[in-house]
Amino acid sequence: MDAAQSTPAPAVTAAALRRAMIAGTRRVIAARDELNRINVFPVPDGDTGNNLASTLGNVLQGALSRRSRHIGELLARIGNDAIDGARGNSGAIMAQFLVGLAEQARNAPVLDARALAAAVRRGADSARSALAKPVEGTILSVISAFADALDEAAGQASSDDPRTGFTRALQRARHALADTPRQMPVLQKAGVVDAGARGFVDWLEGIAEYVEGGPRAMRMQAAPAAANDAGAEIAHLHEDVDPDCRYCTECLVLGDAIDRQALQAALVALGVDSLVVAGSRTRVRVHGHVGSPQALFDACALHGQVESMKADDMLQQQRSAESPTRVAIVTDSAADLPGLLADRLGIHVVPVRVSLDGRDYLDRLGLTAGAFYRRMAASAQLPKTSQPPPGDFRRVFEHVLAHQSGAVYVGLSRPLSGTLQAAETAARAQPKPPACLDSGHVSAGQALLAWRAGELADAGAGTAEILAEIARLKPLTTTWAMARDISHAVRGGRIPRWAGPMVRWSGLLPIAKVRGDGTLGVAGGLLARGRASEAFARYVARRAPVASGWRLIVGHADAPADGERLLAALRTRLPVVEAHLVEVGPAVGAHAGPGTLVVGLQPAPDAA
Numbered sequence: 001m002d003a004a005q006s007t008p009a010p011a012v013t014a015a016a017l018r019r020a021m022i023a024g025t026r027r028v029i030a031a032r033d034e035l036n037r038i039n040v041f042p043v044p045d046g047d048t049g050n051n052l053a054s055t056l057g058n059v060l061q062g063a064l065s066r067r068s069r070h071i072g073e074l075l076a077r078i079g080n081d082a083i084d085g086a087r088g089n090s091g092a093i094m095a096q097f098l099v100g101l102a103e104q105a106r107n108a109p110v111l112d113a114r115a116l117a118a119a120v121r122r123g124a125d126s127a128r129s130a131l132a133k134p135v136e137g138t139i140l141s142v143i144s145a146f147a148d149a150l151d152e153a154a155g156q157a158s159s160d161d162p163r164t165g166f167t168r169a170l171q172r173a174r175h176a177l178a179d180t181p182r183q184m185p186v187l188q189k190a191g192v193v194d195a196g197a198r199g200f201v202d203w204l205e206g207i208a209e210y211v212e213g214g215p216r217a218m219r220m221q222a223a224p225a226a227a228n229d230a231g232a233e234i235a236h237l238h239e240d241v242d243p244d245c246r247y248c249t250e251c252l253v254l255g256d257a258i259d260r261q262a263l264q265a266a267l268v269a270l271g272v273d274s275l276v277v278a279g280s281r282t283r284v285r286v287h288g289h290v291g292s293p294q295a296l297f298d299a300c301a302l303h304g305q306v307e308s309m310k311a312d313d314m315l316q317q318q319r320s321a322e323s324p325t326r327v328a329i330v331t332d333s334a335a336d337l338p339g340l341l342a343d344r345l346g347i348h349v350v351p352v353r354v355s356l357d358g359r360d361y362l363d364r365l366g367l368t369a370g371a372f373y374r375r376m377a378a379s380a381q382l383p384k385t386s387q388p389p390p391g392d393f394r395r396v397f398e399h400v401l402a403h404q405s406g407a408v409y410v411g412l413s414r415p416l417s418g419t420l421q422a423a424e425t426a427a428r429a430q431p432k433p434p435a436c437l438d439s440g441h442v443s444a445g446q447a448l449l450a451w452r453a454g455e456l457a458d459a460g461a462g463t464a465e466i467l468a469e470i471a472r473l474k475p476l477t478t479t480w481a482m483a484r485d486i487s488h489a490v491r492g493g494r495i496p497r498w499a500g501p502m503v504r505w506s507g508l509l510p511i512a513k514v515r516g517d518g519t520l521g522v523a524g525g526l527l528a529r530g531r532a533s534e535a536f537a538r539y540v541a542r543r544a545p546v547a548s549g550w551r552l553i554v555g556h557a558d559a560p561a562d563g564e565r566l567l568a569a570l571r572t573r574l575p576v577v578e579a580h581l582v583e584v585g586p587a588v589g590a591h592a593g594p595g596t597l598v599v600g601l602q603p604a605p606d607a608a
Helices: 014-030 032-037 048-061 071-085 088-105 113-129 139-154 162-183 185-190 195-217 260-269 293-301 314-321 339-345 369-378 390-403 419-428 443-458 463-476 487-491 499-506 532-543 560-573 586-592
Strands: 247-254 273-279 283-290 305-313 327-332 348-350 353-356 359-362 384-386 406-411 435-438 478-482 509-514 520-526 550-556 576-583 597-603
Touching (some): 014 195, 048 088, 048 195, 071 088, 088 195, 088 247, 088 273, 162 195, 247 314, 260 273, 260 293, 305 359, 305 390, 314 339, 314 390, 327 443, 327 463, 348 390, 384 586, 390 406, 406 463, 419 435, 478 520, 532 560, 560 576
Parallel strands (some): 327 348, 327 406, 406 435
Antiparallel strands (some): 247 305, 273 283, 478 509, 478 597, 509 520, 550 597
């Protein structure tokens, strides 16, 4: 046997693949802003770059941060991390591609040209199968073109070196990317290539740099302009987002033997748009656009344990993209802000987490107030709440700051929750950190301050002006609550334990007030169970300072009739300029209990 015959064919080792994927991931992260800018499909919400960067960033911090001697082991870790961290339509597709690679190569210590081609083909097929309605002219088309070219190269006896096949396949992928506008009129109209497809080619380009240049390619750098991208500004139009499917919804489903096809069929039957069901038999990432996030979460819960839920409002995201000079206003769902005000003023609301009967929910988005009180009444356990994780705030901050001049977060009172701290943690990680303001209130009082901040931002006020006005209004805003049953507040630590026996012995309806230091305390009581709403109105009106006009938010916890009577009674006793009635959400209702009434008062603009 001669020397040529005895020399083994070149192969990709785990160490080389790891370093190449680090280079590819860093290139996508460097191109994040440009990918956001050219994002017009499936909706022009300007977050494809963030989604791909987050998905691959999770892999970078996980599987790619530690060495592995076996290709199969490395790719299995990469696939799991990608599914766990997948965000958005393109991120979920990319994650499924990586899972497919891992499934094909799980027993391979290294990859020769044919093994690489087979793994990429499995990844391409797996990515396509994750979509209920595959669309050409997207990342799918570019992945398929890349896989086709590798197949062709692997079939040629003269191409045993995987680097040769990769170079040819990358060229094919570039051509497929340049062709995406011809396949999709929306891209051609905007003068751009598909953002997800561009991100995949960026990833391949980073890998190619490592293949060609070795360790010197392991650095962050900007990506070159994509073919067919003239740099034109993208028009983000509200009509491109279906109001009936306004929430970009995702979750992770964990189990022992998840049937992805059955789960996909169930979600298709629900009418989920832009559906991606990606993963393996033990971990599945679901992405879809829906009108009711809870319907998607409930369907997923029938197939496994649901974790990592999120539901982003694409209409609000698009409004951010259309308002580059406007300061973004963010609050959390503990502020019982009327939905019509949030929509009108473009206020972003980050949901608090609610746990009931062993399941976690997103306040209002994953569990409406009405559904919460029905389930609470039927449950043997008291519900629990937890602050949003910093990642929930990070997603919102990243999006608004990518498009808008600044951001102000009007947060739940620090002594009542760690929610403000979670927002501050996320804010510190931003290149231009948003201002995080302690409202010193909760529920209706917090909502009044967020309302005023949104109003000022909508009028063109800057960050400093908004912060100054909210600081002025904070001590002038009052939040009152009357509870029919304070056991929830006592057990949750919001009301001292001594108050429980006192209320039971006296028959009083306790009145609580948010104090100047942001804590909640018992302020008095009423002996008026028959006409409690009217008595509560008299109590609040007597203690309200003199003002020429008031803004008013009345909240009720599953007691709409009582709330209407309270609002009507307050109107007769105070000069109310503008008022809203809102159902108290799960974030507050879990502690206040059913039947609770809340009043938030604030001097109307220009009122004395």
